Amino acid sequence: MTKIDRVEIIDFEYEVKNLAAATEHTHNHVAYRKGAKMNMRKYAVVIEADDGSRGEYVTMWGGTRPALAQSMMLANNLLGRDPAMREDIYDDCKRLLHHCDHMGYGPIDIALWDLEGKRLNASIQRMLGGYRKRLKTYASTFHGDHAGGLDSPEKFGEFAVQCREMGFKGFKIHGWFDGDKRAEAAIITACRKAVGGEMDLMYDGACDLKTFADALYVGRACDDADYFWYEDPYRDTGISAFSHKKLREMLKTPLLIGEHVRSLEPKADFIMAGGTDYVRVDPEYDMGITGAIKTARMAEAFGLDVEIHAVGPAHRHVMGAIRNSNWYELALVGPDCPNVVPPVYTCGYSDQIDCIDKDGTVGVPEGPGLGVSYDWDFINEHAKARHVYGRK
Numbered sequence: 001m002t003k004i005d006r007v008e009i010i011d012f013e014y015e016v017k018n019l020a021a022a023t024e025h026t027h028n029h030v031a032y033r034k035g036a037k038m039n040m041r042k043y044a045v046v047i048e049a050d051d052g053s054r055g056e057y058v059t060m061w062g063g064t065r066p067a068l069a070q071s072m073m074l075a076n077n078l079l080g081r082d083p084a085m086r087e088d089i090y091d092d093c094k095r096l097l098h099h100c101d102h103m104g105y106g107p108i109d110i111a112l113w114d115l116e117g118k119r120l121n122a123s124i125q126r127m128l129g130g131y132r133k134r135l136k137t138y139a140s141t142f143h144g145d146h147a148g149g150l151d152s153p154e155k156f157g158e159f160a161v162q163c164r165e166m167g168f169k170g171f172k173i174h175g176w177f178d179g180d181k182r183a184e185a186a187i188i189t190a191c192r193k194a195v196g197g198e199m200d201l202m203y204d205g206a207c208d209l210k211t212f213a214d215a216l217y218v219g220r221a222c223d224d225a226d227y228f229w230y231e232d233p234y235r236d237t238g239i240s241a242f243s244h245k246k247l248r249e250m251l252k253t254p255l256l257i258g259e260h261v262r263s264l265e266p267k268a269d270f271i272m273a274g275g276t277d278y279v280r281v282d283p284e285y286d287m288g289i290t291g292a293i294k295t296a297r298m299a300e301a302f303g304l305d306v307e308i309h310a311v312g313p314a315h316r317h318v319m320g321a322i323r324n325s326n327w328y329e330l331a332l333v334g335p336d337c338p339n340v341v342p343p344v345y346t347c348g349y350s351d352q353i354d355c356i357d358k359d360g361t362v363g364v365p366e367g368p369g370l371g372v373s374y375d376w377d378f379i380n381e382h383a384k385a386r387h388v389y390g391r392k
Contacts, residue, residue, distance in 0.1 A: 055115025062284025070104020109288020138170030
């Protein structure tokens with residue numbers, strides 16, 4: 001039996017330009033600031049087995065400090081196990097993380113899928129069962145700023161038009177962090193006015209609106225502007241099935257909830273309680289490709305669509321293997337700043353704003369495993385800490 005004999009977790013740092021933390025104490029909330037430079041921290045997971053096989057994954061939006069701590073907590077549990085037994089490993093790690101949010105297992109599970117795909121010389125999408133090779137993509141904006149970027153409803157509208165002209169067929173707004181209901185509604189109206197009926201538009205409150213009443217006010221603006229979905233409206237933090245069921249009853253715009261409801265069973269409970277129309281899932285947030293596919297199949301059984309949160313090669317493989325999904329989220333983009341995801345590829349893979357084709361789609365990588373190659377020189381040069389478990 002093949003056994004895992006080494007796990008390495010590399011914590012690294014890199015710089016992004018024209019972006020800054022939106023508030024003093026934040027980890028993922030960033031916004032445009034001309035001339036600013038900001039350091040971002042992500043981590044890479046490498047799993048090696050005694051037959052020489054190797055699985056790799058570099059975290060994207062899910063590479064937070066709490067997730068890193070969980071991944072480190074789980075690493076020793078992998079040693080001596082057959083890497084092909086992903087369901088068994090998933091089950092054990094799910095139990096080990098029962099006091100946590102479970103996000104630390106996602107990068108490990110993705111690396112295990114990459115390892116097995118390379119052993120079988122098959123892409124993860126093929127292993128899952130392919131459904132499509134091109135993914136319809138929407139531009140998902142950075143939050144609004146007060147620094148000359150997305151700093152007014154008109155600027156959001158202008159950026160929506162720019163994205164439409166690039167080939168995007170969908171556009172999602174993240175408004176301002178202060179959650180002013182009238183300002184948010186003004187963005188919603190301005191973007192529809194700017195693009196007319198030529199794009200699907202979405203609004204993500206990112207849990208910034210302060211009350212249910214604010215969420216209802218903004219939701220009615222989405223109704224008037226014919227939005228495709230209304231996501232995570234207010235500061236229940238996207239976890240109250242009861243309140244979102246009430247909101248659904250009072251609005252016509254479909255709700256997209258579940259980004260902050262972690263893993264399979266809580267999402268099933270949320271659906272059965274009537275808390276959402278579309279279901280959010282993310283292989284980094286929801287216990288890997290294994291967990292994301294379980295959630296997608298569960299939602300399909302309920303007759304619901306799942307929408308993949310954020311970007312990355314694992315996200316593309318998951319969406320490429322399921323029928324009941326509509327959009328790939330190119331998160332996050334702005335008119336004068338880069339996506340903050342790490343620049344770690346040597347194969348041409350990209351989730352920057354110019355990665356779409358003329359039809360507004362991106363492709364699913366077709367090589368073995370994740371189908372991408374990483375720039376290990378870059379990762380190692382920018383490493384801040386290295387944690388090795390098992391064989392040195």
